[in-house]
Amino acid sequence: MTALTGQAPVAPVYDCRVDFADELAVLARADKRIVAVCNDSVGSSNLVKFREEFPTRLINVGIAEQDLVGVSAGLANAGFIPFVSAAAPFLTGRALEQIKADIAYSYRHVVLCGQSPGMAYGELGPTHHSIEDLSWMRAVPGLEIIVPADPSETRAAVRWAAASGRPTYLRVPRFKVPAVVPDGTPFEAGRATCLAAGTDLTLIAVGTMVSRALDAAALLARDGLSARVLNATFVEPLDVESVVAAARETGAIVTAEEGLLSGGLGAAVAKVVAEHHPVPVRMLGVPAFAPTGSASFLLDHFGLSAEGIAGAARDVLGRT
Incomplete structure (x- = not known):
């Protein structure tokens, strides 16, 4: 409690785009294969400092997302590691065919960085909201999908994607979030992190929703309900083992994501639950x-x- 106001201090919040760009620069200093490719989005991707430090390793193709992905596939084929940075709705919507054919089908080591996903653009409306991207990207075989929850996990995701050798879609949040992932937490493909223990039900969330799921667990605790909180991180591949354990051990699941209900995290979780251990979702x-x-x-x-x-x-527990 603060001495002056008697109220609990507010946790600081962070713009993960800063951590994305800073970590990318760290990796670029150590590995000359790393390049950034953008669609006239240097400022909104927070890549101004990267351009200043590596002027020949930032390629700006202009507002031409299909070319953006095609050029990146060519760079990967030549031995570079391209980080493709663009507003998520335009990267995934306009260039879906190139993502499918040039990146996933051809299995190129390209990191597709969807900036400002979900509804982060706010008043700019549905043309700029990226609520479909998780559904679209899950439909493309062979594509890893990462949705980090906070700054440290964003940095870990950048490092993992650079070293993985796999086609990857990385959501980079614009909406500011608090730090929620403990220092030293391992970052592994297809591995969720349990951020709170619980026995009555499980809350499974990604990205901006993880901190809100933790706050929801605190609210439920006041009612005597014990909620497990899983930070899924990887929507693809999903941590099937942790989802099945949650269903078996807590008996009910609530998923939360900043995206369409059809085809995203919730749909992935529901499929696993239906196949392995049916419980209310x-x-x-x-x-x-x-x-x-x-x-x-x-x-x-x-x-x-x-x-x-x-x-x-x-509601899912019948405690309304």
Whole structure:
């Protein structure tokens, strides 16, 4: 408690784009194969300092996303490790065919970095919201999908993607989030992290929703409900073992994601549960195109708040 106000201090929040760019520069200093490729998005991708330090290793193709991905596939074929940075809705929507054919089918080591995903662009509306990307990317075979929850996990994801040798889609949050992943937490493909123990149900979240799931668990604890919180991190490959254990040990699951309900994290979890250990599952996400409003307003509008997640948990347990 603070001495002056008597209120608990507010946890600091961070823009993960800064950590993405800083870690990319660290890796580029050690490995000359690493290049950044963007679509006239140097500023919004926070790559200004990268361009200043590595002027010949940032390729700006202009507003031409199909070329963006095609050029990156060629660079990978020549032995480079391209980090392709663009606003998530345009990278995944406009260049889906190139992602499918040039990156995934050809199995090129390209890291597709979807900047400002979900509803981070707020008032710019559905044309700029990237709520479909997880569904689209999950439909492409052979593509790893990473949704980091905080700055340290963003840095770990950049390091993993650079070393993996695999085609990867990395969501880089614009909406500011607190630090939630403990220092030293291993970062492994297809491995979720349990951030809170619980026995009554499990909350499974990714990205901006992880901190809100932790807050929801705290709200539920006041009602005597014990909620396990899993940070899924990898939507593909999903941590099947942890999901099945959650179903078996806690008996109910609520998923939370900043994306469409059809085809994303919730759909992936529901498939695993249905196949291995059926239990009640409630999926929280975006059901349709969003109205106009700030990112915070839109998240609350769709129940993607601590209170909304806690309410869904009570509902799935019949405790409304």
